[in-house]
Amino acid sequence: MEILKDLMGYGPDVVRELAAGLLGTLSFLLFIALGLLAIIPALIASSKGHSFFSWWCFGLAMFIVALPAAFLIRPTKKQEEVSGRRSGTLKKCPRCVEFVKSEAIVCRFCGHEFAGGTEFEKEL
Numbered sequence: 577m578e579i580l581k582d583l584m585g586y587g588p589d590v591v592r593e594l595a596a597g598l599l600g601t602l603s604f605l606l607f608i609a610l611g612l613l614a615i616i617p618a619l620i621a622s623s624k625g626h627s628f629f630s631w632w633c634f635g636l637a638m639f640i641v642a643l644p645a646a647f648l649i650r651p652t653k654k655q656e657e658v659s660g661r662r663s664g665t666l667k668k669c670p671r672c673v674e675f676v677k678s679e680a681i682v683c684r685f686c687g688h689e690f691a692g693g694t695e696f697e698k699e700l
């Protein structure tokens with residue numbers, strides 16, 4: 577109550593200024609916190625080959641939506657190829673230069689037959 581009485585002594589202008597200053601500081605802190613939080617979906621999305629900056633903006637605007645979306649989005653085609661080659665689950669077709677599963681016998685893009693077919697094919 578003492579503080580309130582003191583504030584009253586300064587008049588309504590000072591109180592209004594103090595309140596505005598406090599609100600400004602709070603909203604500034606909130607903005608910083610959101611900016612930091614938005615890094616989370618941005619990092620997840622960029623690990624899947626998507627743009628870090630666009631996802632950071634998305635996170636800043638709609639963090640609640642961006643976070644689950646970052647978990648759910650598929651990696652880009654390029655990122656899938658990179659991780660597929662690394663883990664050995666993909667191979668490159670020599671004819672059309674597309675990536676197909678390493679167990680594939682026929683390329684799904686151009687129909688190229690890879691060497692070392694099945695036993696059945698060898699008999700023919």
Ligand SMILES: [Zn+2]
Pocket residue numbers: 669670671672673674683684685686687688
């Ligand atoms: Zn092919």
